[in-house]
Amino acid sequence: MLDKGDRPVIPANGIEGEGQWLLAPEANVTAYRGHIAAGTDEEAVGAWLAEYRNSPQTWRAYRKEAERLLLWLQSQGLGLRDLRRDHLARFDAFLADPRPADHWIGPTRPRDHSEWRPFRQPLSASSRRQSLVILQGLCSWLVEAGWIEHNPFRLMRGKRRRLDNRQASIERYLERPLWEWLWQWLERLPSKEASRREWMLWQRRRLIFAFAYLLAPRISEMADARMNDFIRREGHWWWQVVGKGGKQARVPVPPDMLELLGEWRMALGLTARPEPDDDGPLLRSLNGQRGVGDNQLYRLIKTTFEEAAQALESEVGEGALHMANILRRASPHWLRHTAITHQAQAGVELRYLAKTARHSRLDTTARYLHTEAEEWQRQLAGHGVRRRDEPGSEPL
Numbered sequence: 001m002l003d004k005g006d007r008p009v010i011p012a013n014g015i016e017g018e019g020q021w022l023l024a025p026e027a028n029v030t031a032y033r034g035h036i037a038a039g040t041d042e043e044a045v046g047a048w049l050a051e052y053r054n055s056p057q058t059w060r061a062y063r064k065e066a067e068r069l070l071l072w073l074q075s076q077g078l079g080l081r082d083l084r085r086d087h088l089a090r091f092d093a094f095l096a097d098p099r100p101a102d103h104w105i106g107p108t109r110p111r112d113h114s115e116w117r118p119f120r121q122p123l124s125a126s127s128r129r130q131s132l133v134i135l136q137g138l139c140s141w142l143v144e145a146g147w148i149e150h151n152p153f154r155l156m157r158g159k160r161r162r163l164d165n166r167q168a169s170i171e172r173y174l175e176r177p178l179w180e181w182l183w184q185w186l187e188r189l190p191s192k193e194a195s196r197r198e199w200m201l202w203q204r205r206r207l208i209f210a211f212a213y214l215l216a217p218r219i220s221e222m223a224d225a226r227m228n229d230f231i232r233r234e235g236h237w238w239w240q241v242v243g244k245g246g247k248q249a250r251v252p253v254p255p256d257m258l259e260l261l262g263e264w265r266m267a268l269g270l271t272a273r274p275e276p277d278d279d280g281p282l283l284r285s286l287n288g289q290r291g292v293g294d295n296q297l298y299r300l301i302k303t304t305f306e307e308a309a310q311a312l313e314s315e316v317g318e319g320a321l322h323m324a325n326i327l328r329r330a331s332p333h334w335l336r337h338t339a340i341t342h343q344a345q346a347g348v349e350l351r352y353l354a355k356t357a358r359h360s361r362l363d364t365t366a367r368y369l370h371t372e373a374e375e376w377q378r379q380l381a382g383h384g385v386r387r388r389d390e391p392g393s394e395p396l
Helices: 041-050 056-075 085-096 124-143 176-187 195-213 221-222 255-267 293-313 320-329 333-345 350-357 362-368 371-380
Strands: 230-233 235-240 248-252
Touching: 041 124, 056 085, 056 124, 056 221, 056 293, 085 124, 176 195, 176 293, 176 320, 176 333, 195 255, 195 293, 195 333, 221 230, 221 293, 248 293, 248 350, 248 362, 255 293, 320 371
Parallel strands: none
Antiparallel strands: 230 235, 235 248
């Protein structure tokens, strides 16, 4: 059992709702080492995490990976200063198969629950690569802070592990035929006997997926969205958002999004268009009052993917099983990738794609462009071999 006393205590650093066992930094810091106020590895990691306090979603993702590393080091009788290159292969294998499973793997639980576990399941190759990227960043920061002397992750080579984690293009998205099937499935009306609750569920689910596809938000941005984030300027509607790193932006609201927003608002008993003083949450519980948190939103989207996969499997058609498996693998962030990729395929210029995605670098947005790969496929399609049943294929 992974009891509370067995866990490294990483300071919460001002992030609310992260579990009662997390201590405030003031209660934890006991000494200075190097250039930071820290007396333990946990406090040093807490200082690193404090750099991301304005991006709660990033903070939680980074805390999760750092926590796994600290727990594994603890199980090996090691600390961050002991970490060497030869330990990393063992750590990578551990991420792929945490053992004993009942000690490391379990269902979602509150962080102060006795049955909380650091893994829901073993990590895939891409998830392990992402974990190592984050931890390389942690160790680089700790070197600069004077907490550790070197960064062993910098010594890793091979297995596509240069740790820049950049691929030639984005692959985790729904191809257009699958997205179009999914949207048509979401549009199917509930039965005539459906309750008001079932109608509200249907309206909310459509809005969630339309919001994700049409405006390309991150899941935390969806959960944080308020009604009066939708504003009208010079005859056009915009969604204003405070995104990653506290950056403010405005994104054009397409007509379909505006129409679905109006239908959702009317289902809540509101006017079709939001007013400047309407600061209620956009996505709400079915009583129309409480907002939906990002964890709940994540589960709602994953549940919808699973239900859609089951529906797709029951349909006759070549490739249905393959597409159902894609839906099961998809995460909510795939919807953001899908939105930007489909906009690129529709001919939206790179500079506007970058503004919608709110990327600071154009080369980040360029990963969503697949036209070169498609043209490559087209040009090589005529390069083949003659088959036996084709005219002139007999040996000379």
